[in-house]
Amino acid sequence: MSQIMACIDGSSASPAVCDYAAWAASRTGAPLSLLHVLDRKQFPSEKNFTGRISLGGSQKLLEEMAELDARRSRMALEQGRLMLEAAQQRVAETGFSQSTTRQRHGDLVDTLADMEGEIRILVMGRQGEDGDSVGAHVGNNVERVIRTLHKPILLTPASFRAPRRILMAYDGSETTRKGLALIASSPLFMGLDCHLVTVGEDNARNRNLLEEATNQLRGAGLSVQASLLQGHVDSALRSYQRDNDIDMIVMGAFGHSALRQFFVGSTTSSLLRSAEVPLLVSR
Amino acid sequence: MLQSLKNTWFFNVRGDLLAGIVVALALIPEAIAFSVLAGVPPKVGLYASFCIAVITAIIGGRPGMISAATGAMALLMVNLVDQHGLQYLLAATILTGVFQLILGQLGIHRVMRFVSRSVMTGFVNALAILIFMAQLKELGTLSWQPMQVGDTSINIPVIEFMHWAVYAMVIAGLGIIYILPLFTRIVPSPLVCILVMTAIAMYFGLEIRNVGDTGALPDSLPYFLFPDVPLNLETLMIILPTVLSLTVVGLLESLMTANIVDDLTDTESDKQRESKGQGVANIVTGFFGGMAGCAMIGQSVINVQSGGRGRLSCLVAGVVLLMMVVFLGEWVSQIPMAALVAVMVMVSIGTFSWSSLTNLHAHPMSSNIVMIATVTIVVLTHNLAIGVLAGVLLSTLFFANKVGRLMYINSTLDESGQVREYRVIGQVFFSSAEEFVAAFDFREAVSRVVIDLHSAHFWDITAISALDKVVIKFRREGAEVEIVGLNEASATLVDKFGVHDKPDALKRLSAH
Numbered sequence: 001m002s003q004i005m006a007c008i009d010g011s012s013a014s015p016a017v018c019d020y021a022a023w024a025a026s027r028t029g030a031p032l033s034l035l036h037v038l039d040r041k042q043f044p045s046e047k048n049f050t051g052r053i054s055l056g057g058s059q060k061l062l063e064e065m066a067e068l069d070a071r072r073s074r075m076a077l078e079q080g081r082l083m084l085e086a087a088q089q090r091v092a093e094t095g096f097s098q099s100t101t102r103q104r105h106g107d108l109v110d111t112l113a114d115m116e117g118e119i120r121i122l123v124m125g126r127q128g129e130d131g132d133s134v135g136a137h138v139g140n141n142v143e144r145v146i147r148t149l150h151k152p153i154l155l156t157p158a159s160f161r162a163p164r165r166i167l168m169a170y171d172g173s174e175t176t177r178k179g180l181a182l183i184a185s186s187p188l189f190m191g192l193d194c195h196l197v198t199v200g201e202d203n204a205r206n207r208n209l210l211e212e213a214t215n216q217l218r219g220a221g222l223s224v225q226a227s228l229l230q231g232h233v234d235s236a237l238r239s240y241q242r243d244n245d246i247d248m249i250v251m252g253a254f255g256h257s258a259l260r261q262f263f264v265g266s267t268t269s270s271l272l273r274s275a276e277v278p279l280l281v282s283r
Numbered sequence: 284m285l286q287s288l289k290n291t292w293f294f295n296v297r298g299d300l301l302a303g304i305v306v307a308l309a310l311i312p313e314a315i316a317f318s319v320l321a322g323v324p325p326k327v328g329l330y331a332s333f334c335i336a337v338i339t340a341i342i343g344g345r346p347g348m349i350s351a352a353t354g355a356m357a358l359l360m361v362n363l364v365d366q367h368g369l370q371y372l373l374a375a376t377i378l379t380g381v382f383q384l385i386l387g388q389l390g391i392h393r394v395m396r397f398v399s400r401s402v403m404t405g406f407v408n409a410l411a412i413l414i415f416m417a418q419l420k421e422l423g424t425l426s427w428q429p430m431q432v433g434d435t436s437i438n439i440p441v442i443e444f445m446h447w448a449v450y451a452m453v454i455a456g457l458g459i460i461y462i463l464p465l466f467t468r469i470v471p472s473p474l475v476c477i478l479v480m481t482a483i484a485m486y487f488g489l490e491i492r493n494v495g496d497t498g499a500l501p502d503s504l505p506y507f508l509f510p511d512v513p514l515n516l517e518t519l520m521i522i523l524p525t526v527l528s529l530t531v532v533g534l535l536e537s538l539m540t541a542n543i544v545d546d547l548t549d550t551e552s553d554k555q556r557e558s559k560g561q562g563v564a565n566i567v568t569g570f571f572g573g574m575a576g577c578a579m580i581g582q583s584v585i586n587v588q589s590g591g592r593g594r595l596s597c598l599v600a601g602v603v604l605l606m607m608v609v610f611l612g613e614w615v616s617q618i619p620m621a622a623l624v625a626v627m628v629m630v631s632i633g634t635f636s637w638s639s640l641t642n643l644h645a646h647p648m649s650s651n652i653v654m655i656a657t658v659t660i661v662v663l664t665h666n667l668a669i670g671v672l673a674g675v676l677l678s679t680l681f682f683a684n685k686v687g688r689l690m691y692i693n694s695t696l697d698e699s700g701q702v703r704e705y706r707v708i709g710q711v712f713f714s715s716a717e718e719f720v721a722a723f724d725f726r727e728a729v730s731r732v733v734i735d736l737h738s739a740h741f742w743d744i745t746a747i748s749a750l751d752k753v754v755i756k757f758r759r760e761g762a763e764v765e766i767v768g769l770n771e772a773s774a775t776l777v778d779k780f781g782v783h784d785k786p787d788a789l790k791r792l793s794a795h
Contacts, residue, residue: 049468052473057580057584
């Protein structure tokens, strides 16, 4: 049974992650699973630059390091358990009582990739644990997760607001078509106002694209408001979002190759950095 | 792509930089000492360490592992250098790299399964002993002098001692290396040992051997040159024995070290990529005037201990090593050999598996014999490859012998006294085939013999021919032979047989 998977960590984003996950779970009727991944990337910080191999060499070092790791991991495990309990508590307060919790060791992205088959929607904070202090910093893992996972990913801001109006950024590309299909078929969006926006020249092709998409969504029983905007993609989307009080943006994932994006950036990453509302990224 | 770069290169920059510097400082004395050991100028070992460290950092399979010129490899080169010179060594280095690249591609890392724990322990112990023994010639020379006793002359051993300062320095150096870390863990103690001893030697103008006396140090970055050897079959025949040993030992030590680093860091690594990377590194090294190398157990331990985890640490170690040697060449040449001896003694003590001595009474005798045999053969031949092969062979024989004992045959006679039924239980293969035949009583006069193989496993052709032999013998005695359950018993004969992933097959196998 595929489920709503919420990534819980120690960051300030976790409460909102819980809320959005509970919202998604209650609307779709899918089970909710709270996941905490123990990523052991920090190393023993015992300062030892002696360059001396002690008697018993690697064996002795192995025992010391294992002991250090064991102590740290036990604490991290306990801490994670408390986080998950708090998260479960919070989810229960929203009236969604059957969430399950899981803890896994390993790298977050690898773990999610392993679990991909069970995921229906992944919910995670836009900023990871280390990203708390930095305003525009996107969690280190977010981009990797988006590139790795082929499931819808809901990236949450710092606080929760139940979505009523969603914005779909549409350009006719493969990933945005998938996003469109997602909106048309998922109970998540049932009864919400959908704003369909294409940013580009006002020409016949773009108008046709928008027309088709609008009909597809209306066919699925959604109320749709379509607009064709000019200007720079992300700033246009951002101002549209503010002017129309949009509270969730649905968009296709990275359109370009990683390399190209490194030089020119992409709409996805700039929206990731700047959006004040949750983003639902479809693959 | 950028992310994967980040994940193996720049996730631990500070730790890798510091650890890399610590390792570089430890590598300098080792690279020089191993050059001396192989009988080549220090330049050769230092260039090799630089090239190998940089290349394996980039294309190896185990981030955080240190590869460079090593003692295990240096020991294998001694004869070749001695008889044919440096150019042949460079050619051998390139060919070693080619072999390692090919074997790596073929999946040699899987063969590591056959190297048992005891053989590995024997390997590191032998390596430690050889490194230690190699230091002795810096402490005095042993020669046999004829001496007249009455009217016959006999040879007696004479040890020619060095300057007394050498011994004082080794002892003081070891003192610094082992005692300093008790007070501070911020400075590398081998470095302090080398600095202090060099200062003393220069200040007092001591007339003792120093690094400058062993040969040329690098005065520039390494440059590309083709080994100056005739490209013919004769050359190939000269270098081939050395190349084979180098190939085996290099891969073995690298894969062993990769496992150690895996354990220490609790992460996995790509052994195939590591084997191939090792090959490429040696090919390049040979063209840049360096000697063959491999991963270093001691240095990798020091790296992890100092906080090195990523590829960056090995790269930094290589680059810093070369920079220091090229720019501080005249100072490096002043380092007394005695200070290096102290460092190498520390390395050999750290490499030796002391727990293997205390475990001698706890481990089974066969394991002890394998370990001790490996060590003994290496110390006698100075060739780790031969020792490992012998160790693997011995452990295989011991294992076959043990499993061969897992066979039992009982029999029942029916009431008429005319039918004898034998039940064979356990493993029948080359080691137990003889015992299998001996378990049947051919002298018993019965008209019918039933051999029930439901609980037996026939592993090889030897087992089948032993069964044939039994059948023929009974027939000659006039008995009719019936064999039950042969198909199940010989399921193990088929080489494609494997039950790792089919638990039900395993159940069927053990149940029949």
